[in-house]
Amino acid sequence: MPALCSNCSEKRAMLKRPKTGHSLCKLCFFFAFEEEIHQTIVAAKLFKPGETVGIAASGGKDSTVLAYIMKLLNERYNYGLKLMLISVDEGITGYRDDSLETVKRNQQQYELPLKIVSYEELYGWSMDAIVKQVGLKNNCTFCGVFRRQALDRGAIMLRVDKICTGHNADDVAETVLMNVLRGDIARLRRCTAISTASEGDGVVPRCKPLKYAYEKEIVLYAYFKKLDYFSTECIYSPNAYRGYARTFLKDLESIRPSSIIDIIHSGENLSVREGVKMPVQGTCSRCGYISSQALCKACVLLEGLNRGLPKLGIGKHHRLHEKILSQQPLTENEEKKLKSGDF
Amino acid sequence: MCQVGEEDRYRYQQDGPASASKKCVKCKDASAALVIRAGDAYCRSCFNESFVHKFRAMLGKTRVIFPGEKVLLAVSGGPASCSMLRQVQEGVSQNAHKKLRFLPGIVYIDEGGVVGLSKEMRQKTAFELQELFTTTGFPFYILPLEQVLELPTSVVMPVQQQSEPVTGAYKAAVDHFLLHGRKNDVSPEEQENILPCDVNESQTCALQQLIGSAKTLTAREDLLNTLRHHLLVHTARSKGYSKLMLGDSCTRLAVKLLISISLGRGAQLAQDVGFSDSRYGDVISVRPMRDYSAKEIAFYSHMFNVPYVSVPSLHTKTQDKASIQRLTESFVTKLQTDFPSTVSTIYRTGEKLQTAGRSSSAAADGSRCLLCLCSLDTVTDVASALQATLISEQLSHTKIQGPESELSTAEEYCSIKGEGTCRGTGGGVVCCSSAKEVDTPDLRELMCYSCQLTIKDMSSIHHLPHYILSEAQRRHSRSLMREEIREFLLDADEDD
Numbered sequence: 001m002p003a004l005c006s007n008c009s010e011k012r013a014m015l016k017r018p019k020t021g022h023s024l025c026k027l028c029f030f031f032a033f034e035e036e037i038h039q040t041i042v043a044a045k046l047f048k049p050g051e052t053v054g055i056a057a058s059g060g061k062d063s064t065v066l067a068y069i070m071k072l073l074n075e076r077y078n079y080g081l082k083l084m085l086i087s088v089d090e091g092i093t094g095y096r097d098d099s100l101e102t103v104k105r106n107q108q109q110y111e112l113p114l115k116i117v118s119y120e121e122l123y124g125w126s127m128d129a130i131v132k133q134v135g136l137k138n139n140c141t142f143c144g145v146f147r148r149q150a151l152d153r154g155a156i157m158l159r160v161d162k163i164c165t166g167h168n169a170d171d172v173a174e175t176v177l178m179n180v181l182r183g184d185i186a187r188l189r190r191c192t193a194i195s196t197a198s199e200g201d202g203v204v205p206r207c208k209p210l211k212y213a214y215e216k217e218i219v220l221y222a223y224f225k226k227l228d229y230f231s232t233e234c235i236y237s238p239n240a241y242r243g244y245a246r247t248f249l250k251d252l253e254s255i256r257p258s259s260i261i262d263i264i265h266s267g268e269n270l271s272v273r274e275g276v277k278m279p280v281q282g283t284c285s286r287c288g289y290i291s292s293q294a295l296c297k298a299c300v301l302l303e304g305l306n307r308g309l310p311k312l313g314i315g316k317h318h319r320l321h322e323k324i325l326s327q328q329p330l331t332e333n334e335e336k337k338l339k340s341g342d343f
Numbered sequence: 344m345c346q347v348g349e350e351d352r353y354r355y356q357q358d359g360p361a362s363a364s365k366k367c368v369k370c371k372d373a374s375a376a377l378v379i380r381a382g383d384a385y386c387r388s389c390f391n392e393s394f395v396h397k398f399r400a401m402l403g404k405t406r407v408i409f410p411g412e413k414v415l416l417a418v419s420g421g422p423a424s425c426s427m428l429r430q431v432q433e434g435v436s437q438n439a440h441k442k443l444r445f446l447p448g449i450v451y452i453d454e455g456g457v458v459g460l461s462k463e464m465r466q467k468t469a470f471e472l473q474e475l476f477t478t479t480g481f482p483f484y485i486l487p488l489e490q491v492l493e494l495p496t497s498v499v500m501p502v503q504q505q506s507e508p509v510t511g512a513y514k515a516a517v518d519h520f521l522l523h524g525r526k527n528d529v530s531p532e533e534q535e536n537i538l539p540c541d542v543n544e545s546q547t548c549a550l551q552q553l554i555g556s557a558k559t560l561t562a563r564e565d566l567l568n569t570l571r572h573h574l575l576v577h578t579a580r581s582k583g584y585s586k587l588m589l590g591d592s593c594t595r596l597a598v599k600l601l602i603s604i605s606l607g608r609g610a611q612l613a614q615d616v617g618f619s620d621s622r623y624g625d626v627i628s629v630r631p632m633r634d635y636s637a638k639e640i641a642f643y644s645h646m647f648n649v650p651y652v653s654v655p656s657l658h659t660k661t662q663d664k665a666s667i668q669r670l671t672e673s674f675v676t677k678l679q680t681d682f683p684s685t686v687s688t689i690y691r692t693g694e695k696l697q698t699a700g701r702s703s704s705a706a707a708d709g710s711r712c713l714l715c716l717c718s719l720d721t722v723t724d725v726a727s728a729l730q731a732t733l734i735s736e737q738l739s740h741t742k743i744q745g746p747e748s749e750l751s752t753a754e755e756y757c758s759i760k761g762e763g764t765c766r767g768t769g770g771g772v773v774c775c776s777s778a779k780e781v782d783t784p785d786l787r788e789l790m791c792y793s794c795q796l797t798i799k800d801m802s803s804i805h806h807l808p809h810y811i812l813s814e815a816q817r818r819h820s821r822s823l824m825r826e827e828i829r830e831f832l833l834d835a836d837e838d839d
Contacts (some may be wrong), residue, residue: 006740017735022740032739180687263607272695
């Protein structure tokens with residue numbers, strides 16, 4: 001006897017929800033999945049009517065589902081939002097050029113305006129060129145730091161009020177674990193927030209409407225909706241250390257499926273002891289972007305690339321910031337340490 | 344990955360591999376006997392010195408244990424708690440340089456019944472420990488976990504939190520101690536040992552049923568932890584000890600921290616892994632071994648012949664993925680071998696956290712978890728993981744009554760009415776599982792997020808010990824009463 005949907009108890013159940021374990025039919029699953037995201041948006045007051053919202057689109061499953069659902073909910077519930085797609089072209093041949101094709105198709109399918117900003121035009125360095133200089137280790141640091149800023153720059157060019165990203169529950173839980181493993185208390189506190197407050201000029205507030213959506217359900221949704229998305233891992237080896245946290249999370253999920261949400265619950269309820277030193281937010285004295293140091297990470301990394309000292313931004317070299325700002329030459333010993341090679 | 348490591352690495356490389364002829368980094372005289380961390384080679388005596396110093400420094404720095412206070416050492420038989428016992432033993436001995444001035448006692452809880460050890464095995468372990476404890480001259484209690492079935496409800500009744508220790512309280516206690524001298528009120532007659540051979544078979548059976556009613560090993564381990572802690576606290580309380588010393592090492596605490604996060608205990612994290620834990624009010628748990636890594640302890644117990652016994656636990660000989668606790672332990676251990684700063688980084692993260700102080704008047708029993716006695720973390724914003732889960736549950740079965748909601752009403756809990764009859768059967772253990780009760784509270788409402796998860800994994804809550812169920816009943820009727828007289832209450836938050 002085929003199992004019936006636990007919601008409508010009429011149609012045959014097509015899937016078992018990873019999040020709750022219920023068996024649902026296709027339509028009930030669609031409804032539940034969309035409704036949950038709507039509830040999240042409403043409960044967390046993510047948007048206001050009339051706002052222009054940029055959807056960070058990579059062409060992957062998360063952002064494709066996000067774009068699809070944002071458009072759908074905007075129409076179903078009259079959010080009154082003006083939606084746009086923003087993509088970042090990191091310049092990775094064989095990976096990003098293909099996924100950008102997906103984004104361009106999505107643009108047609110969903111009839112949303114699209115803006116692509118590239119590392120090449122913003123920084124003068126494509127990821128391909130960066131990897132050529134720094135090697136395969138630590139290149140994710142460059143990519144991650146540059147992307148955050150690139151997205152903001154793209155958003156400002158488009159004059160959007162908010163950016164929403166496709167971070168899902170698994171991503172958030174993984175980040176909680178990562179920050180514990182790295183001892184990064186400031187990020188640990190911030191990472192479970194569903195949206196960032198507007199932090200000043202040059203930074204557009206961000207939010208994660210899919211924060212409580214399981215990665216597996218996003219894939220199920222995209223699969224049954226037959227959404228057009230790009231699913232290839234980045235060719236520049238995935239960040240090794242994050243890989244540990246990821247595997248651990250997947251193992252936890254296999255033991256107790258609610259682990260993902262449980263970890264987010266933990267993260268949301270952490271509170272930091274008084275008197276623990278926190279980085280103070282300031283602005284970069286070179287580009288004006290938010291930074292807790294005299295120079296923002298992107299500027300330090302860029303300086304390192306341009307000087308041929310790629311290790312400048314890897315690890316802590318705050319002492320050198322002064323020197324860079326005043327354009328003093330580095331000592332031979334310092335240069336030697338920062339040269340590419342055995343790292 | 345860790346940015347701190349960058350510069351250190353250069354140093355390690357210069358050091359080269361530790362050779363046998365290496366000198367101790369501390370005295371620079373004797374040849375090194377062991378390497379704790381890369382670059383830190385110690386000779387035997389310097390290692391001992393630093394080990395002892397760490398213990399005393401921890402107690403000195405925290406100033407939680409007052410002179411003349413009775414302190415109960417929870418010894419599991421493992422290397423960490425046995426090394427802790429050794430530290431206390433040496434610290435209070437007559438020839439100690441600066442004598443520790445508290446009055447120690449020892450408690451060992453025999454969990455053999457849960458793990459399914461034979462009576463002979465349990466007996467053997469108990470005798471070994473008895474011998475070990477006798478040599479210390481401290482009063483000691485060897486108790487089977489089966490005792491937990493007979494605890495009074497006071498264990499899970501929130502005790503009014505002691506107000507924050509006033510500055511100068513420690514000094515006052517020292518002065519008082521110096522003035523009146525040591526009250527030697529600990530006599531060996533106080534000892535109480537229930538050896539495994541005295542344990543009623545039906546009790547072991549009931550305990551096994553209780554643990555067995557948890558369907559997952561994760562829930563089983565969590566339940567066992569809770570019950571063990573209840574028995575420890577009760578023993579301390581009933582024997583007049585105001586502090587409970589636990590032997591958690593730095594490594595253990597790092598694992599515990601990740602377990603807590605994974606089990607949804609973020610709000611309770613600081614209490615779960617902090618130096619002192621005052622959730623039980625009058626009995627405060629302290630963890631003086633928190634600065635030692637498991638490796639240091641292993642070295643110490645090996646080099647200085649600290650006797651210990653190995654007792655199997657619930658997850659002994661299980662696979663990595665048998666439970667969340669087991670998985671986390673192997674995850675941290677493996678990561679530690681690749682990245683030697685893992686444990687200390689996780690541990691230091693824990694130091695920077697505190698218990699979410701949502702309600703300062705958390706002593707009100709309505710806001711404390713029935714099982715772990717931490718403040719409830721289930722009152723959350725509309726946009727939260729908890730709410731999101733509830734919405735998901737709702738949306739996945741709206742039209743028909745889901746089996747779960749039926750369960751929670753059908754699965755009734757032992758009502759207070761059953762008390763009289765229950766006590767009679769099976770040595771007051773088995774709580775009338777056959778009897779049908781009606782007005783029973785929903786246990787989940789009385790629990791924190793994480794303990795709810797554990798209960799959710801249980802096939803039945805009938806097997807929970809009587810003290811838990813009757814406290815649930817008490818709280819439930821209190822809240823019903825409060826509901827009834829609500830309109831006459833001027834301050835809604837006031838309770839008891």
